[in-house]
Amino acid sequence: MVIEGLDGAGKRTLTDGLTKALHDQGRTVTTLAFPRYGRSVHADLIHEGLHRRHGDLTDSVYGMGLLYALDRREAAPEIRAGLDTHDVVLLDRYVASNAAYGAARLRQHADGEFVRWVREIEIDRFGLPLPDAQILLRVPPAVAAQRAEQRASTDAARAKDAFESDDDLQSRCAAVYDELAAASWLSGWHVVDGAAGVDHAALVTRLVHPG
Numbered sequence: 243m244v245i246e247g248l249d250g251a252g253k254r255t256l257t258d259g260l261t262k263a264l265h266d267q268g269r270t271v272t273t274l275a276f277p278r279y280g281r282s283v284h285a286d287l288i289h290e291g292l293h294r295r296h297g298d299l300t301d302s303v304y305g306m307g308l309l310y311a312l313d314r315r316e317a318a319p320e321i322r323a324g325l326d327t328h329d330v331v332l333l334d335r336y337v338a339s340n341a342a343y344g345a346a347r348l349r350q351h352a353d354g355e356f357v358r359w360v361r362e363i364e365i366d367r368f369g370l371p372l373p374d375a376q377i378l379l380r381v382p383p384a385v386a387a388q389r390a391e392q393r394a395s396t397d398a399a400r401a402k403d404a405f406e407s408d409d410d411l412q413s414r415c416a417a418v419y420d421e422l423a424a425a426s427w428l429s430g431w432h433v434v435d436g437a438a439g440v441d442h443a444a445l446v447t448r449l450v451h452p453g
């Protein structure tokens with residue numbers, strides 16, 4: 243199960259809430275967040291690029307896309323082990339993040355060349371597992387920006403990165419996410435209003451017992 247959305251949408255809070263609701267229903271859960279900062283050389287290069295320690299590393303959209311993809315390829319055994327040993331593997335961002343942010347940066351849409359490339363690299367070539375369900379935690383970009391700003395002001399470790407500081411990028415990214423969800427890209431999507439409070443138990447019931 244994958245959680246997707248803008249920076250500041252509230253994905254971490256939703257991950258925690260869903261984990262608790264799944265535990266309450268007697269299910270075992272393992273969680274993983276991408277990029278895996280501090281756990282993979284690819285993710286650390288991404289962090290340095292997003293915080294401008296390597297000047298123009300972020301300039302190449304395909305180069306950055308490949309770093310994100312390699313971080314996930316390295317994590318594939320961990321995801322597969324989680325699927326074998328737990329009822330639910332909860333991923334805070336996955337392949338669709340790469341599609342949405344990269345397409346937004348290139349001003350493309352969900353049916354564009356970059357989104358096709360992400361699928362080809364990550365799913366077809368790297369053989370990453372397809373998600374069974376993708377949750378789009380949808381909030382107006384202005385609300386997400388405000389939350390990211392607040393987080394950055396109270397926690398030095400969460401200083402805004404290059405993508406978070408670009409309001410136009412976030413707006414385009416929100417539009418690509420909507421298109422990906424409407425096209426059922428990779429698998430079925432569940433759109434959740436992140437501006438209102440989320441009923442975690444009800445969402446779990448909807449996802450784990452569909453219909």
Ligand SMILES: Cc1cn([C@H]2C[C@H](O)[C@@H](COP(=O)(O)O)O2)c(=O)[nH]c1=O
Nearest residue numbers: 249276277310335336339340343344405
């Ligand atoms: C996981 C992932 C994140 N991103 C972006 C979304 C965020 O703006 C940024 C860092 O992610 P984070 O803020 O959730 O840690 O990287 C991608 O562009 N592609 C990806 O595959």
